[in-house]
Amino acid sequence: MKINVKKDVLSRQNRVAAGNRARFEGAGAFTVNLMSSPGAGKTMLLEQTITALQKDFKIAVIEGDLATDRDAERLRRLGVQTVQINTVGGCHLNAEMIARELAAFDLEQTDMLFIENIGNLVCPSGYDLGQHRKVALLSTPEGNDKIPKYPVMFRRTDLTVVNKADLLPYVDFDVNRAKEDLRNINPAAGFLSVSAKTGDGMDDWISWLKREAEQCLNR
Amino acid sequence: MKINVKKDVLSRQNRVAAGNRARFEGAGAFTVNLMSSPGAGKTMLLEQTITALQKDFKIAVIEGDLATDRDAERLRRLGVQTVQINTVGGCHLNAEMIARELAAFDLEQTDMLFIENIGNLVCPSGYDLGQHRKVALLSTPEGNDKIPKYPVMFRRTDLTVVNKADLLPYVDFDVNRAKEDLRNINPAAGFLSVSAKTGDGMDDWISWLKREAEQCLNR
Numbered sequence: 381m382k383i384n385v386k387k388d389v390l391s392r393q394n395r396v397a398a399g400n401r402a403r404f405e406g407a408g409a410f411t412v413n414l415m416s417s418p419g420a421g422k423t424m425l426l427e428q429t430i431t432a433l434q435k436d437f438k439i440a441v442i443e444g445d446l447a448t449d450r451d452a453e454r455l456r457r458l459g460v461q462t463v464q465i466n467t468v469g470g471c472h473l474n475a476e477m478i479a480r481e482l483a484a485f486d487l488e489q490t491d492m493l494f495i496e497n498i499g500n501l502v503c504p505s506g507y508d509l510g511q512h513r514k515v516a517l518l519s520t521p522e523g524n525d526k527i528p529k530y531p532v533m534f535r536r537t538d539l540t541v542v543n544k545a546d547l548l549p550y551v552d553f554d555v556n557r558a559k560e561d562l563r564n565i566n567p568a569a570g571f572l573s574v575s576a577k578t579g580d581g582m583d584d585w586i587s588w589l590k591r592e593a594e595q596c597l598n599r
Numbered sequence: 600m601k602i603n604v605k606k607d608v609l610s611r612q613n614r615v616a617a618g619n620r621a622r623f624e625g626a627g628a629f630t631v632n633l634m635s636s637p638g639a640g641k642t643m644l645l646e647q648t649i650t651a652l653q654k655d656f657k658i659a660v661i662e663g664d665l666a667t668d669r670d671a672e673r674l675r676r677l678g679v680q681t682v683q684i685n686t687v688g689g690c691h692l693n694a695e696m697i698a699r700e701l702a703a704f705d706l707e708q709t710d711m712l713f714i715e716n717i718g719n720l721v722c723p724s725g726y727d728l729g730q731h732r733k734v735a736l737l738s739t740p741e742g743n744d745k746i747p748k749y750p751v752m753f754r755r756t757d758l759t760v761v762n763k764a765d766l767l768p769y770v771d772f773d774v775n776r777a778k779e780d781l782r783n784i785n786p787a788a789g790f791l792s793v794s795a796k797t798g799d800g801m802d803d804w805i806s807w808l809k810r811e812a813e814q815c816l817n818r
Contacts (some may be wrong), residue, residue: 413600418636418720418749419741446721447750469751470778471690471721499749500636500721502665502690521740522638530637530718531666534689550769 390467393507395403398476400482400510407487407591409440410593413509415533416517417526421543423451425517425576425585426494429583430458432586437491442481444473444498451496472503475510476491492593505533520553527561534562538592539570540584546575559582612726616694617779619701619708626706629812630714631685632728634752635736637718640762644671644736644795644804645713647679651805656710659698663717670715674766680705691722694729707724711812724752731815738763739772750798753781757811758789761802765794 404411416422428440428532440461443452452464463481465473478495487493499506518526521544527534534540540562542555559571570588574581584595623630649658659680662671669761671683682700684692697714714730716723720790735756738747740763743785746753753759759781761774789807793800 408609417638418745435628445748448748450744450748498721499636500719502717503717503722519740521738521763525669526637528665529667529669544740547766547769550766
């Protein structure tokens with residue numbers, strides 16, 4: 381019986397995700413679900429991404445956190461439409477939380493929407509929010525074994541971005557090894573290495589976003 | 600109805616946790632539930648801890664991971680009794696998983712048992728495994744905002760250990776600020792800063808373990 385309850389909840393979530401996706405497409409808003417461990421640098425990556433893109437694109441952000449609106453505050457300072465969802469202990473966002481926020485969201489004025497998920501390398505991976513692309517961020521201090529150890533996340537994402545490349549001299553992380561590990565479990569996925577802090581590699585990430593947005597929205 | 604199912608599952612887990620606790624106490628095995636984000640350095644901290652303690656204490660480890668037995672392999676090399684639990688996507692260990700392993704475990708030959716939980720700063724916090732002490736590891740590259748942003752974890756732990764102190768010159772982390780943040784949400788909890796890599800601060804951690812073991816087992 382417990383299995384049926386779970387199945388029912390999931391199929392409702394999938395219907396809501398499909399509704400979100402229809403809204404994103406209708407409004408022409410390319411949507412990225414950004415996931416990672418706590419502290420991998422999701423918010424800093426978004427700060428740099430917004431700064432790079434906001435002269436050409438109208439950007440908006442939905443921020444997920446267990447508690448506080450610190451991350452939303454950081455992004456509002458850049459002048460982009462940002463809403464904060466606090467899950468109060470919940471370990472991932474789901475499609476219904478997003479649908480609730482979209483009700484009051486100016487999606488028609490949005491070219492790119494970033495959803496910053498809860499810092500968690502496990503739970504968010506299983507939940508479709510209706511996004512066009514799922515991106516996993518992995519930071520170099522987390523170490524070289526995370527892709528095989530957390531396959532549920534990396535197997536299901538369209539792109540893995542290795543962040544904090546500036547710390548490579550001080551930590552045990554081999555970028556080529558990570559790329560190889562990703563290819564083993566998810567050969568179709570993209571792979572990039574950046575430092576949001578120094579700006580290194582950010583051009584590749586920005587190009588990826590533009591290209592995928594074009595492809596997804598058939599512009 | 601879903602609430603009742605959840606309540607029932609939790610109360611069963613709590614009964615199993617109480618059973619685990621009775622077994623730990625009966626065998627005189629001081630037990631620590633070690634939790635953190637992925638890549639904060641739980642396994643390396645355990646490697647150094649085992650090396651420091653194993654001449655005086657019989658150490659054993661229960662390793663939790665979504666997939667692979669890499670961490671258990673690292674610890675077995677040190678000659679300690681180690682079992683690996685793979686949760687196959689499950690985001691935390693629970694008391695029943697531990698109870699199943701204890702059935703075949705030589706607990707009478709164990710003075711200290713470390714349970715390395717799944718790398719996740721959210722889900723493991725709510726599950727009693729029957730441990731004597733809960734320890735949260737927080738690594739400096741994760742950044743200074745994690746204690747207020749993940750209060751469910753840090754509010755419920757007996758000790759927070761800041762790891763990767765060797766990276767402090769290269770990352771944005773203020774140890775005093777973290778200590779203050781912890782005091783605000785959990786004034787009774789302990790706080791230590793270490794580098795498992797360089798050995799810095801490890802003496803304080805080892806002393807804490809010895810003192811708490813003595814206190815818990817009334818030796």
